[in-house]
Amino acid sequence: MLEPGIEEKTFVLNLGPQHPSTHGVLRILLEMDGEYIAKADPVIGYGHRGHEHMAENRNYLQFLPNMGRVDYLHALAYNQCWCMAVEKLLGITVPERAEFIRVITNELNRITSHLLWFGAYLMDLGAFTPFLYCFDDREHILDLLDRVTGSRLTYCYYRFGGVPSDIDREFIDGCFAFIDRFRSRWKDYDNLVTKNVIFINRTKGVGIITPEMALKYGITGPNLRGSGIPYDIRKSEPYSAYPLFNFEIPIGENGDIFDRYVVRLAEMEQSLRIVEQALVKLPNGPIMAEKVPKRIKPPAGEVYQAVETARGEFGIYIVSQGEVKPYRVKLRVPSFATLSFFPEMAKDNLVADAVANLGSIDVVIPEIDR
Amino acid sequence: MEQLTQFSATELARMIAGLIGVIALVSVNALFLIWMERKVAAHMQLRPGPMEVGPHGAIQTIADAVKLLGKELITPEEVDRPIYLLAPIVVFLPVLLCFLVVPFSQSLIIRDMNVGIVLILAFSTLTVLAILMGGWASNNKYAVFGAFRSVAQNIAYEIPLLLTVMSIILMVGSFRLTDIVAAQSRYWYIFVQPLAFILYIICATAETNRTPFDLPEAESELVAGFHTEYSGMRFALFFLAEYTNMFIVSAVGAVLFLGGWRGPILPGIFWFLIKVYALIFLIMWFRWTFPRVRFDQLITFAWKILIPLAFANLLITALVLKL
Amino acid sequence: MLIDYLPVLIYMLIAVGLVGVIVLLSELLGKKRHTPAKDMPYECGMDPIGDARHRYTVRFYVIAMFFVVFDIEAIFLYPWAVIFKSLGWFGFVEMLVFIGILVVGLVYVWGKGALEWE
Numbered sequence: 001m002l003e004p005g006i007e008e009k010t011f012v013l014n015l016g017p018q019h020p021s022t023h024g025v026l027r028i029l030l031e032m033d034g035e036y037i038a039k040a041d042p043v044i045g046y047g048h049r050g051h052e053h054m055a056e057n058r059n060y061l062q063f064l065p066n067m068g069r070v071d072y073l074h075a076l077a078y079n080q081c082w083c084m085a086v087e088k089l090l091g092i093t094v095p096e097r098a099e100f101i102r103v104i105t106n107e108l109n110r111i112t113s114h115l116l117w118f119g120a121y122l123m124d125l126g127a128f129t130p131f132l133y134c135f136d137d138r139e140h141i142l143d144l145l146d147r148v149t150g151s152r153l154t155y156c157y158y159r160f161g162g163v164p165s166d167i168d169r170e171f172i173d174g175c176f177a178f179i180d181r182f183r184s185r186w187k188d189y190d191n192l193v194t195k196n197v198i199f200i201n202r203t204k205g206v207g208i209i210t211p212e213m214a215l216k217y218g219i220t221g222p223n224l225r226g227s228g229i230p231y232d233i234r235k236s237e238p239y240s241a242y243p244l245f246n247f248e249i250p251i252g253e254n255g256d257i258f259d260r261y262v263v264r265l266a267e268m269e270q271s272l273r274i275v276e277q278a279l280v281k282l283p284n285g286p287i288m289a290e291k292v293p294k295r296i297k298p299p300a301g302e303v304y305q306a307v308e309t310a311r312g313e314f315g316i317y318i319v320s321q322g323e324v325k326p327y328r329v330k331l332r333v334p335s336f337a338t339l340s341f342f343p344e345m346a347k348d349n350l351v352a353d354a355v356a357n358l359g360s361i362d363v364v365i366p367e368i369d370r
Numbered sequence: 371m372e373q374l375t376q377f378s379a380t381e382l383a384r385m386i387a388g389l390i391g392v393i394a395l396v397s398v399n400a401l402f403l404i405w406m407e408r409k410v411a412a413h414m415q416l417r418p419g420p421m422e423v424g425p426h427g428a429i430q431t432i433a434d435a436v437k438l439l440g441k442e443l444i445t446p447e448e449v450d451r452p453i454y455l456l457a458p459i460v461v462f463l464p465v466l467l468c469f470l471v472v473p474f475s476q477s478l479i480i481r482d483m484n485v486g487i488v489l490i491l492a493f494s495t496l497t498v499l500a501i502l503m504g505g506w507a508s509n510n511k512y513a514v515f516g517a518f519r520s521v522a523q524n525i526a527y528e529i530p531l532l533l534t535v536m537s538i539i540l541m542v543g544s545f546r547l548t549d550i551v552a553a554q555s556r557y558w559y560i561f562v563q564p565l566a567f568i569l570y571i572i573c574a575t576a577e578t579n580r581t582p583f584d585l586p587e588a589e590s591e592l593v594a595g596f597h598t599e600y601s602g603m604r605f606a607l608f609f610l611a612e613y614t615n616m617f618i619v620s621a622v623g624a625v626l627f628l629g630g631w632r633g634p635i636l637p638g639i640f641w642f643l644i645k646v647y648a649l650i651f652l653i654m655w656f657r658w659t660f661p662r663v664r665f666d667q668l669i670t671f672a673w674k675i676l677i678p679l680a681f682a683n684l685l686i687t688a689l690v691l692k693l
Numbered sequence: 694m695l696i697d698y699l700p701v702l703i704y705m706l707i708a709v710g711l712v713g714v715i716v717l718l719s720e721l722l723g724k725k726r727h728t729p730a731k732d733m734p735y736e737c738g739m740d741p742i743g744d745a746r747h748r749y750t751v752r753f754y755v756i757a758m759f760f761v762v763f764d765i766e767a768i769f770l771y772p773w774a775v776i777f778k779s780l781g782w783f784g785f786v787e788m789l790v791f792i793g794i795l796v797v798g799l800v801y802v803w804g805k806g807a808l809e810w811e
Contacts, residue, residue, distance in 0.1 A: 013511050019593065034750030035515075035665065126581055126662025132415035198582055198661050351515075351592075352585075352664045385704045393711065439719055447732040459712045466708040470701065481700060488771065489701075510734040514749075522753055525760035532767040539774040598735050603719030607712070666809075669756065673799075673808045677763075681796060685789070688777065692785050 010038050015354075017046050023120065023358075024365030026339075030346075030354070037354055040346035042339055047369040055329035060086050060160070060296045063326075068154035070331065071367040073116055075155040076102075076109040077309040083158045084239060085305035085316045089298035090160065097285045098162035099241040104175070104278045105145060105157060106240075107271040111182075112141045113310035114264045114271075117362045121261075122193060124359035125202055130193055137182055144174045160296060161289035172279055179272050189265070203257035207345050207357040210255055218337040221312025223361050226263045227255035233308040245277045257360040264362075297324050311335055311362055331370060335363040388480035392469040400613045401431045406647075407654055414658045441602035446509070449599065453507035458600065458607040461500030464493040465614045472621050473547050475631045475638030486547040487535060490622060494577065497615065498524040501586065504608070505596035516595030519665060520586035524577060526672035531573035533680035534566045537687040538626045551630030560627040565683050567627045569676060571652065574619035576672070578612065581657040585665055620649035755807055766795050 016027040025046035031039040051070055055063045067082045068075035080102055087094065094102075119134035142152045148167050149157035157163060193199050209219065211227045224231055230249045234242040250266030252259025300322040306315035312334030319328040338361045345361075346354040405420070405428060412419025420427025445454065471486040473479040483489060498521050505517020539545065541562075542553045560567045576583040587595030597608045624630060624645035631638030663671070773780070773788050802808060 011511075034752075036750075122661060126584065127660060128411070129415050129658045132417060136416050192659070193661075196661065198663050201667055202661060202664055350665060352662075382700075382703060385700050386707065389704060389707050389711070440722060441719075442724055442726065443720055444731055446734050448734065455716075458716060459709065462712045463705070463708055466712075467701070467705060470704060480704075483701075508734070512735070518749060518753055522756050525764070526756060529760065529763045529767055532764070532771075536767070536770060536774045539771070540777050543775055543778050545771075545775060593735065603716060607716070670808055673759075674803065677799065678796075681792065681799075685792065688785060688788070691777065692782065 013351075015351075023363070026363075026365045026368075028342075028346075028354075028358075030351070032351075035350055037346050037349055037351065040343045040354065042342060044339070044365070044368050047366045049366075049370065051370045052329050052331060055326055057325065059324045060298070060326065063329075064159075065154075065156045068156050069366065070333070070370060071309065071311065071314075071335075071364045072154055073113040073364055074109055074310040075153070076106045076149075076157060077307050078314060079156060079158045080106060080240070081305055081307040081314055081316050083160055084307070085303050085318050086160050086296065086298065088303045088305060089301060089318060089320055090293070090296065092161050092289050092292060094162050094240075094289055095286045096241070096283050097166075098287045098289075100278050100282050101148075101163050101167055101287065102158060103241045103245070104167070104275050104282075105148065105155075107274045107278075108141050108145060108175070109155070110271050110310045111268050112138050112145075114268050115141075117264065117310075118189075118261075121359040121362075122199075124355055125199065127193070127199075130189070133185075133188065133192070137185060140174075140178050140181065144171060144178065147171050147174070159288070159292075161292035162287050164288070166287050172282075175275060175279055179276055182268075182272060186269075194262075194265075200258065202356060203261060203360075205254070205256050205258075206349075206353055207257045207360055208255050209341065209345070213341065213344065214255070217341045219312070219341060220334050220337065221309070221362075222260055222263045222267060223312065223338055225249060226252040226260035228253055233306050233313055237306065239305075239307065241278070242274075244281070245274045247274050257356060260360050260362075295324065297322065306332070309334065311364065311367070312338070333367045333370065335365075335367045339363050339368055384480070388470070389466070392466055392480070395469070396466065396610065396614050399617050400610045401435065403613045403616065403650065404431045404434075406650075407657075410651065410654045411658050414655075435606070438602055438606045443602045443604060444599075446599055448509045450507040450509070453503050454599075457500050457504035457507060458604040460503060461497055461611045462607050464496035464500075465611050465618065467493045468618045471547055472618070473551060473625065473630060474642050476548075478639055479548065482546065482548050485545050487539070487545045487550070487622070487626075490618065491532065491535065494615065494618065495524070495528065497611065500611075501596050504600065508596070508599035510599050512592045512594070513596050513598045516586045516592045516598070519592075520579065520596060522665075523579070523583065523585060523668060523672075526669055527573045527576040527583075527676070530569055530672060530676035530680040531577065533677070533684050534569045534573065535626065537563060537566050537680075537684045540684070540687050540691060547625050547630070550625055551632060554629040554632065558627060558629040563627065563683070563687070565679065566687075567623075569680055569683065570623055570626065571649075572676065574623060575653055575656060576668075578615045578619055578653070580616070580653055582660040582663050583668060584657075584662060585668060616650055616653060617646065620646045620653070623649050759802065759807075762798065763795070766791075 010031050010033050013030045013032050014027065015030050017025040027043040027046065029041040029043060030037050031041070049069070051066050054066060058066075064079070064082055067078040070078050115134040115138045119131035119138075122128075122130040145155065146152050148165060148171055149155045209223060209227050211229050213219075214224045214227045214229065219227075220231065228251050230251050232249045233239070234247075235249060247270045250263050250270065252263050298320045300320055302317070302319050304315060304317045306313050308314075313332070314334055315332035317328075317330040317332070318326050321327040342358060342361065345357045349357070408430075409419045409426070420430040423430040423433050445451070468490045470480050471483050471489055473482070501520045501524075502517045505513040505515075505520070508514070538550065538559055541559065542550050544550065544553075579586050585595075586592075587597070592598075597605055600608060621642075624642060628645045628649075630645075631642040633641030633644075770788065770791070773784065777784065
């Protein structure tokens with residue numbers, strides 16, 4: 001009980017939904033104790049579209065374009081996951097060339113996602129210029145992907161059994177040109193950001209996710225690897241053509257923002273390596289499986305398929321009862337687990353750190369809201 | 371009394387002429403600086419910047435200014451009306467007053483006062499008051515946050531600024547800005563006081579709330595900081611004050627360290643403006659390169675690094691002068 | 694003496710008038726249309742919870758107190774700086790003591806941890 005005349009110590013500050021650094025429509029109720037956060041309470045659901053319910057009311061093919069809208073930044077991975085899950089149900093094997101094309105486009109898409117995070121995150125920290133540098137690089141990939149997939153953001157390129165259109169010489173040359181160009185840019189990024197004292201002071205030792213906490217909350221992706229746990233679905237449950245390529249899983253040591261940043265940068269380099277190898281080894285052959293039924297009506301059964309997206313483990317669980325529509329679809333999204341850790345990270349920190357933390361875990365709000 | 375009448379006739383005319391000149395300069399300067407900032411930023415970011423209105427977008431800012439003038443002035447309901455309305459005026463006033471003593475060239479100065487530099491330091495501090503008034507009166511959490519931060523930041527960087535300027539005063543022995551320029555007839559002070567120059571630029575950047583020290587208006591945390599609730603012309607006055615402040619700190623920097631209007635061939639005013647805009651360019655360069663520091667880092671940086679360094683610089687200067 | 698500053702005062706008054714006129718003009722020129730949402734303080738599109746004038750960290754007071762102390766001491770040094778050249782060694786040593794006390798103060802608050810923002 002407070003004495004009369006003395007107010008309560010804390011007050012509530014709304015961060016979002018209309019706020020420059022919530023990256024979409026996320027609202028966070030911050031209970032503030034002066035400049036420090038006593039309690040952070042994320043309020044989600046502003047972008048809820050009911051993807052899971054939509055899936056129950058559409059046939060398998062009709063739901064395919066929805067996947068690009070769940071996470072608009074790494075749409076192809078989500079696309080691929082749906083295709084692979086349905087292929088598993090139908091028992092279709094995808095031709096090798098199609099798998100290669102899927103890997104190439106998917107990894108390019110992963111780079112765009114990490115680049116956008118990089119730029120937007122630096123903007124959260126108040127540096128505007130890296131943002132446009134990243135968008136300049138990202139633009140090159142978007143042009144390349146535009147060429148094969150026909151869209152620039154919410155891709156819907158993969159089909160059950162393969163890919164609908166083949167890649168051409170120009171795309172392959174463009175990819176090599178991009179790889180060279182992008183590798184020459186590391187120096188700029190290092191000078192502008194990685195070696196910047198202010199950046200290091202803002203990120204080192206801030207927003208630490210301990211390995212135990214990460215496992216407890218089910219955090220995956222670069223956020224988990226930043227804490228030093230080398231878990232990557234591309235390695236641990238290999239799918240598509242990934243086992244055929246050499247790549248490493250970059251990990252951090254301390255689990256702070258700086259480590260997550262370094263991990264993401266290193267992942268872009270690994271993606272470049274995968275793309276390079278895939279382009280060199282690209283086999284000839286069909287790009288579409290032969291016996292894909294016109295009318296997709298998988299037998300009754302259940303299937304779970306997970307892929308590694310730019311944000312972590314994304315899984316689809318489908319229950320089929322032998323109808324043209326799935327009986328139930330559950331999407332396991334990585335950002336949800338990551339965001340649920342955010343209150344722990346924000347507690348007893350400054351607002352500035354909360355913004356830095358929120359940016360560093362790279363959540364995509366439509367994915368959480370679904 | 372006689373003195374008073376005699377004075378008023380000529381002086382008043384000079385004052386009015388000066389003020390008109392200053393207002394013209396402030397507006398033209400702000401228009402130019404905003405255009406310059408957009409162009410500098412754009413070219414650092416691999417893009418062309420404004421190109422549509424006028425050649426290379428030169429009159430884009432005028433279009434923006436006209437738009438701002440016609441904008442609706444929103445006064446939210448729960449503000450402290452008198453303070454809220456007064457703040458934009460208070461923020462602009464010290465800026466105009468500082469121009470009183472800025473020597474654009476040997477003779478182009480409104481009033482060459484013997485307290486010159488002290489007057490500028492004193493008046494430029496008033497800006498903090500206006501920011502506090504505006505932030506507090508807005509009755510908005512973000513604005514209040516921004517205002518507090520701004521005050522803490524400005525007062526923390528005021529002290530190293532004072533100490534740094536003092537080391538120059540030691541060498542000159544006068545507060546008069548024209549004397550300071552005259553003392554640099556042989557060499558510029560930037561060459562004998564490099565540390566003081568660096569300290570001055572850091573403090574000046576912090577005092578004008580520019581990145582990396584733009585915490586009062588850190589948009590990723592505080593939306594727009596202390597001027598969140600200001601719109602239209604009232605916002606424009608805050609904005610104008612910020613840009614004009616940048617001009618003033620650069621002008622003082624040019625006077626203290628770069629020899630003011632001194633330079634070969636060209637008339638003094640050109641040299642002065644070249645030096646001022648070079649310093650402004652430097653401050654803009656910071657903004658488009660660095661991320662923002664965190665608030666606690668900002669305060670401890672001032673107290674633990676800048677102030678001891680400024681003290682050391684002052685003592686070394688005094689010692690060297692005595693020897 | 695003070696009459697020297699009369700022009701400053703006149704200049705100030707004219708400047709106040711001028712800025713006032715600018716604000717007044719735009720107040721008269723622009724149209725006004727009130728809606729409840731527009732008149733509300735901005736808080737990211739939500740209805741504000743509680744008053745904006747909350748209690749804030751005591752740190753700000755501490756910083757303000759240091760400022761008053763150090764700023765006034767710095768201002769005391771200014772007259773000394775102007776006549777420094779004619780003061781001789783005595784003036785130098787005297788100010789050395791003064792600055793020394795200031796630095797001791799700074800070291801003291803530093804050691805006390807008052808400069809940490811925790």
